[in-house]
Amino acid sequence: MSAAEPLFERIALIGIGLIGSSIALNARQHGLARHIAIATRREETLNRAEELALGDSYHLEAAEAAEGADLVILCVPVGACGAVTKEIAPALKPGAIVSDVGSVKGSVIAQMRPLLPEDVHFVPAHPLAGTEHSGPDAGFPELFQNRWTILTPVEGTDPAASDRLKTFWEGCGARVETMSAEHHDLVLAIVSHVPHLIAYNIVGTAADLETVTQSEVIKFSASGFRDFTRIAASDPTMWRDVFLHNRDAVLEMLARFSEDLASLQRAIRWGDGNTLFELFTRTRAIRRGIIEAGQDTASPDFGRRATPGADEKAPS
Numbered sequence: 001m002s003a004a005e006p007l008f009e010r011i012a013l014i015g016i017g018l019i020g021s022s023i024a025l026n027a028r029q030h031g032l033a034r035h036i037a038i039a040t041r042r043e044e045t046l047n048r049a050e051e052l053a054l055g056d057s058y059h060l061e062a063a064e065a066a067e068g069a070d071l072v073i074l075c076v077p078v079g080a081c082g083a084v085t086k087e088i089a090p091a092l093k094p095g096a097i098v099s100d101v102g103s104v105k106g107s108v109i110a111q112m113r114p115l116l117p118e119d120v121h122f123v124p125a126h127p128l129a130g131t132e133h134s135g136p137d138a139g140f141p142e143l144f145q146n147r148w149t150i151l152t153p154v155e156g157t158d159p160a161a162s163d164r165l166k167t168f169w170e171g172c173g174a175r176v177e178t179m180s181a182e183h184h185d186l187v188l189a190i191v192s193h194v195p196h197l198i199a200y201n202i203v204g205t206a207a208d209l210e211t212v213t214q215s216e217v218i219k220f221s222a223s224g225f226r227d228f229t230r231i232a233a234s235d236p237t238m239w240r241d242v243f244l245h246n247r248d249a250v251l252e253m254l255a256r257f258s259e260d261l262a263s264l265q266r267a268i269r270w271g272d273g274n275t276l277f278e279l280f281t282r283t284r285a286i287r288r289g290i291i292e293a294g295q296d297t298a299s300p301d302f303g304r305r306a307t308p309g310a311d312e313k314a315p316s
């Protein structure tokens with residue numbers, strides 16, 4: 001993509017945290033937009049975005065940033081998508097593409113779709129890339145490199161609009177796949193949402209133990225526990241919203257998880273080593289599959305932002 005011929009004339013990023021700032025850096029670096037308009041509610045955050053030179057114009061009103069934009073991306077917690085859509089809807093240019101980056105798709109579509117004018121193209125999206133850090137300083141241009149972005153176009157979406165958004169995400173270094181919002185939410189519940197809940201829970205359990213001191217938890221934490229503490233340091237607002245908005249899929253996956261956990265409990269109680277060994281053998285193969293597919297070391301986060309000591313070893 002040459003700088004003289006950007007994919008979009010004007011893009012608007014509403015919300016300028018980890019994901020918004022990483023998109024801004026990519027749009028600039030890869031010449032994806034002639035003008036990057038940035039909006040966020042808090043003046044302090046907006047000032048920081050300006051200090052970091054993330055965009056070309058800075059707005060406290062989302063509608064001002066969205067006005068005249070060819071692509072508007074909501075980069076806010078999923079629970080705020082409805083309110084932000086209400087603000088920007090009257091300002092949207094006919095033919096504009098409206099998208100988001102939310103970790104949940106069904107609820108975001110239910111919030112946004114009824115509020116959008118008929119003459120814009122709504123293409124929801126979710127980059128499967130992130131870290132436990134938040135805010136405009138957290139972004140980095142390699143975040144999306146070789147990571148998946150899932151598009152969940154709604155019925156009647158113009159394929160040309162989906163294709164343009166796909167080209168945008170590919171310009172950010174991502175691989176793009178399309179699926180239904182319902183399927184997205186089920187898959188993400190098991191590969192991302194429940195694992196985060198497990199991390200929040202285990203770190204909370206350790207912190208509440210009467211017989212183990214806080215300093216012992218810190219001092220003796222093995223690398224597995226440290227990985228959990230990294231994930232459990234993720235943004236509380238964002239993750240509260242994920243669980244409230246992907247309720248059904250998370251509860252379904254948690255029910256299965258609890259059943260499987262109960263059978264492990266039983267195996268330990270009855271000294272059933274075969275059951276434990278058989279499961280651990282299967283799960284090891286899955287980890288090796290991920291490494292072989294390059295899905296782990298391909299992470300831009302790999303060895304950079306993750307807690308040192310995270311499991312970076314290839315299988316021996």
Ligand SMILES: NC(=O)C1=CN([C@@H]2O[C@H](COP(=O)(O)OP(=O)(O)OC[C@H]3O[C@@H](n4cnc5c(N)ncnc54)[C@H](O)[C@@H]3O)[C@@H](O)[C@H]2O)C=CC1
Nearest residue numbers: 015016017018019075076077078080102103130131134135
């Ligand atoms: N953090 C991660 O690892 C990933 C997050 N996502 C999704 O991306 C979205 C944004 O997440 P992050 O960038 O990590 O969050 P963040 O906390 O770093 O940034 C959120 C931004 O939204 C702004 N904001 C919050 N409520 C707002 C409102 N009502 N109106 C206007 N602005 C508002 C905040 O001021 C901030 O600028 C979320 O929907 C999340 O589910 C997607 C992939 C990965």
Ligand SMILES: O=C(O)C(=O)Cc1ccc(O)cc1
Nearest residue numbers: 103127128129130131132192
């Ligand atoms: O930091 C991590 O380990 C993540 O899992 C990042 C992440 C968080 C939320 C998403 O919707 C997608 C990716």
